[in-house]
Amino acid sequence: MAKIIAINAGSSSLKFKLFEMEGEKVLAQGLFDRIGISNGTIKIKYGEKEYRKEAELKDHAVAVKRLLQLLLKLGIVQDFAEIVGVGHRVVAGGEYFKKSVAVNSRIIRRINELTEYAPIHNPANLMGIEAFRKILPNAVSVAVFDTSFHQTMPKENYVYSVPYEWYHKYGARRYGAHGTSHRYVVQVAAHMMEKPLKQLKLISCHLGAGASLCAVKNGKSFDTSMGFTPLTGITMATRSGDVDVSLISFMMQKLDMHSMPEVIYDLNKKSGLLGISGISSDMRDIEAKCKTDERAQLAIDIFVKDVVKYVGAYMAEMGGLDGIIFTAGIGENSGYIREKIMKRLEFLGIEVDEKANAKRGVAEFISTPTSRVAALMIPTNEELMIARDVKTIIEAKIEKEKLAPVVIKSHSN
Numbered sequence: 001m002a003k004i005i006a007i008n009a010g011s012s013s014l015k016f017k018l019f020e021m022e023g024e025k026v027l028a029q030g031l032f033d034r035i036g037i038s039n040g041t042i043k044i045k046y047g048e049k050e051y052r053k054e055a056e057l058k059d060h061a062v063a064v065k066r067l068l069q070l071l072l073k074l075g076i077v078q079d080f081a082e083i084v085g086v087g088h089r090v091v092a093g094g095e096y097f098k099k100s101v102a103v104n105s106r107i108i109r110r111i112n113e114l115t116e117y118a119p120i121h122n123p124a125n126l127m128g129i130e131a132f133r134k135i136l137p138n139a140v141s142v143a144v145f146d147t148s149f150h151q152t153m154p155k156e157n158y159v160y161s162v163p164y165e166w167y168h169k170y171g172a173r174r175y176g177a178h179g180t181s182h183r184y185v186v187q188v189a190a191h192m193m194e195k196p197l198k199q200l201k202l203i204s205c206h207l208g209a210g211a212s213l214c215a216v217k218n219g220k221s222f223d224t225s226m227g228f229t230p231l232t233g234i235t236m237a238t239r240s241g242d243v244d245v246s247l248i249s250f251m252m253q254k255l256d257m258h259s260m261p262e263v264i265y266d267l268n269k270k271s272g273l274l275g276i277s278g279i280s281s282d283m284r285d286i287e288a289k290c291k292t293d294e295r296a297q298l299a300i301d302i303f304v305k306d307v308v309k310y311v312g313a314y315m316a317e318m319g320g321l322d323g324i325i326f327t328a329g330i331g332e333n334s335g336y337i338r339e340k341i342m343k344r345l346e347f348l349g350i351e352v353d354e355k356a357n358a359k360r361g362v363a364e365f366i367s368t369p370t371s372r373v374a375a376l377m378i379p380t381n382e383e384l385m386i387a388r389d390v391k392t393i394i395e396a397k398i399e400k401e402k403l404a405p406v407v408i409k410s411h412s413n
Contacts, residue, residue, distance in 0.1 A: 003027065003077065004085040004390045006383035009128030011120055012037055014063045017383035018076065018083075021391050024384060028076045032063040042066065046076050060124070064131035085140045085394050086132045087386035089180065090125040092118035093145030094171060100148065100389040102397065103129055103141035111143065117175070117228075140397065142390045149179030152220035157317075160228075176224035178206045178328075182214040183221075184385040185327045185378045188363060193323060193374060201318045203311055206380065207337070208328035209237035209281065213307065215314035223317055225310050231268055234306035235299075237281035240271035241306060273299045283330050283337065304337065308344045321348065323374040326366070332379050333360045342366070348373045 002022070008015040014032040019025065030044035030051075040057035044050070051074060057063045071077045088103070094114045101107055108126065115122045125143075133141050150158075158174040159167055166172040182204040189204075190197035198219040206212050212233050215223040225233030235241045248263045257263055274281035276299040279289055283303075289296040315321040324345070325331075326338050335357045342352050349372025357366040359377070367375035 002084045003082045004087060004387045005083055006087045006089075006386040006390075007128050007132065008089045008383070009060060009124045011124045014060060014067070014128060016067065017387070018071070019384070019387045021387065024387070028071065028074075029383075030067075032057055032067060035060055035063050042070070044070060044074070046074060049074075060127035061131040061134070064128070064135060068135055080136060081138070083136060083139050085142060085387075085390035086136060087142045087144055087390040088125060088129050088132075089146065089382065089386060090129075090143045091121035091146045091177070092175065093143075093147045093151075094175070095151065095173075097143070097145045097148050098151040100142055100144040100386075100393065102393050103133070103143050107143060117171070140390065140394050142386075142393050144180060144386045144389050146177045146179050147175045149183045150174075150176035150214070150221045150224050153223060157223040172228060174224070174227045176212065176214070176221070177226045177230045178210070178212045178214070179221065180382045180385045181206050181327060181380040182212075182216070182224075184381055185325050186214075186216045186219075188378050189323055189325050189376050192363065192365070192376060192378075195322075200322045201315075201320050202323045202325060203314050203321060204325045204327065205307060205311075205331055205341075206328045207307070207326060207331035210239070211236045211328070211330070213310045213314065215318055217318045223314055231264075234310060235276070235303045236272045237283075238269050238272045238274045240267045240275070243267065273303065276302060283334060287334065287336055300337070300340070304340045304344060307341050311341075311345060315348070321373050323376060324350070326375070326377050327380040332377060335360070338366060338375075338377065342375055345373075350375050 003018055003020055005016055005018045012035045014035060017029040018027045020027050028044055028046035032042050034040040035057040036059055040055050042053045042055050051070065055066065057066070068080065077083065090111055092114045094117055096110055108129065111122060111126055129141060129143065160173060162172065185204050186197060186202050189202055190200055193200065202216045204214045204216060210230055212224060212226040214221055227233065231239050233241050248260065251263055272281065273283060273286055277286050277296045279285055279293065279296055286296045286299050290300055311324060330337055339352055339357055342350050351368040351371045353366055353368050356364050361379050363378045364376070365374060366377050
């Protein structure tokens with residue numbers, strides 16, 4: 001059976017899921033953590049079994065080699081030839097990549113050129129790509145971009161109100177993120193709602209440590225809350241979301257900071273739920289304290305307000321709304337947060353189905369059948385979306401080769 005592996009390579013980690021594409025069955029999934037750092041760990045779950053081991057993982061090439069060796073050793077695959085495709089999550093595709101692409105040397109150069117848009121993520125993504133291409137040269141490698149889904153946004157929704165040459169010369173614009181997640185859940189929502197995606201106006205709320213909203217109209221990304229980087233938009237675990245940029249120079253003076261990166265670091269790593277609550281960046285910890293801690297409750301209130309504000313804006317932009325989707329860590333698991341958001345949106349005709357909303361991590365309508373706007377909880381599956389893209393590209397490649405004309409050269413005497 002043909003197998004496809006989906007890879008998410010971080011700066012010091014490598015996550016994977018291995019699929020048997022017939023039936024889209026997950027054969028194995030796991031995490032190689034602390035790559036390039038001491039005390040590395042390997043965790044692989046396959047069937048009912050689990051493999052755990054501490055290991056020194058010098059770099060991504062070593063991690064990939066160990067992963068493939070373990071797939072054989074654990075009997076998950078019998079031969080590397082079974083793996084026909086490898087899909088790689090790549091964070092920044094800029095304006096160049098509007099869809100997933102088969103990787104070649106030219107594509108690798110282009111991804112590397114886009115590193116300035118994602119200096120932490122793109123180099124790590126490339127390390128994963130190059131390591132797999134070396135060990136599995138016959139498998140089709142595919143790059144799947146976080147930003148590509150948002151390339152359908154109309155210009156007024158991605159150009160900033162700054163000197164136009166900033167965009168024209170330097171690519172300063174809204175790119176968004178979580179595109180693979182948003183693309184997956186709206187497809188599932190359309191199936192659940194039994195309507196063509198192109199006929200629906202949906203808002204996908206990817207609410208996790210990183211969080212973004214995406215307005216989807218006519219089956220395409222119409223607007224999204226993250227911007228040039230993932231720092232903007234709603235309040236997140238440690239990211240501030242939207243702030244007045246003048247605040248940066250003001251705080252540099254107040255805190256005697258000497259460089260812009262110092263403030264940006266605080267906005268990325270010390271703000272959001274953590275900064276407001278002073279307790280934790282994890283919504284579960286904040287929920288546990290909110291009844292007795294004023295700042296914990298404030299963090300929740302701001303988070304909910306941000307989501308509601310963007311929903312209202314996107315509904316107005318699209319000229320209506322058919323459904324709102326909750327996904328990712330908070331969106332899939334916190335009935336409390338979902339209910340608070342839906343209660344604020346009751347004016348849209350959303351009625352909470354309390355029994356359904358009490359569930360976690362399952363695809364479910366969490367609004368009543370009489371609601372004018374549907375609310376859905378849908379677990380995201382970015383890895384499956386990546387694997388599907390790989391399968392589509394492999395099938396197109398096979399079809400192209402099948403249809404390619406055979407050229408017979410004639411030799412004159």
